[in-house]
Amino acid sequence: MKDVQALVFDVFGTVVDWRSGVARALAEFLPARGGAHLDPFAVADAWRRRYQPAMEECRAGRRPFTRLDVLHRENLELVLKDHGVDLASCTEADLDHLNRAWHRLDPWPDVLLGLSRLRRKYFLAPASNGNILLLANMAKRAGIPWDAVLGAEATQAYKPQREAYTRTAEILGLAPHQVCLVAAHNGDLRAARKAGLASAFVARPTEHGPAQGTDLVAEDPWDCVAESFVDLAAKLDC
Template sequence: MTRFDGVQALVFDVFGTVVDWREGVARDAAPVLAGLGRRDIDPRAFADAWRRRYQPAMEECRSGRRPFTRLDVLHRENLDGVLRDHGIDPATLGEAALDDLNRAWHRLDPWPEAVAGLTRLKRRFVIAPLSNGNIALMTNMAKRAGIPWDAILGAEVAQAYKPQPEAYLRTAEILGLRPEQVCLVAAHNGDLKAARACGLATAFVHRPTEHGPEQATDLAPSEAWDVVARDFQDLAHRLGC
């Protein structure tokens, strides 16, 4: 645990690590699809298809081909694309319904132990999201779900999408801390690898059903991360909270 002697803040990946995006998006998409007479579309498959557009959309910003654009805007553009992929004209829904469905990402539920685990971790550490989600999205999610963040940080604050180094380094700077005083908690090995390259401590948390029962990625730590935990309660125990 010596790597954690100087750690003062835990920053968290959110989609998949703190909240179950797949079930939340599918829950909100199901009645919309049914209302369109498209019961042939599996809401979970629809959520997966929407999520597949996530990284390519952010890469447009990371590459410099597009200025930094907050995730709510990217999600909304991606929603239009997913609907068209399924043979649905977005105009059929109307702007109000499209905007409401887009806010499904604001209404995601935490994993069952997440809030209790975060509450324990907060006793010892500053806790904040280091998410690609924008400020309004993270704030609304936290308010609805009772997620006890000390601050709302992440891509919009840093003006950089993970895994760009600026996303990690600017977050530490905003907290007034050196990189080694900050630990990224994530269920994704790639995120942790990028954080470690920037000097942050790392904690891997297992989320083996983020992508559903047949998930094939991030089922185990790919490197010797500083801490490996089953969930947030286990992480709190391992960090003495």
């Protein structure tokens, strides 16, 4: 980590608790549209399960790069149909507001303090599959102190494509080894390391709920392993 000048962060799951935030929005939306019997957390999980397949269409070249807000909206309509919600009862404004639940996610409790300490020493930016407006709105609402808003729209690539990592370093004018990805997902870190980035793992054992069975521990010898962003700051002498 001695050469690292910038920390870039996976966002969904690592920085913010997407599941609780999306379920909260669904709990407000569903009852008035015949979905009072539905579990908002189960619907949130179903929406999230469509995330990787939708991006894979772009990664595989079967579809041009399409920003995440558009993919989320398409997936939302499919998920609502799957759960018996009558889309004819929903206005465009209703669906747009619900789709922007991803803009209104809350950070984990350790995030703001940890980032404020890390920012004293490092350049901080998201390295997310989210688009710029989504990430900027999220940061403004929650007070997340990014130095820049990057992500898939800037790199025109979805993780774990190599370009998602190397182009992030290029945008910052740094060599890959001068950039460290911070993530709660071992697979994301493996792809970043393969692209030449440094790696830091911070576990989020309830990202997928209380029965989560993946990414509970660091599975590889990452450059840094921490229990929280505050712990990460301490380990990086911030």
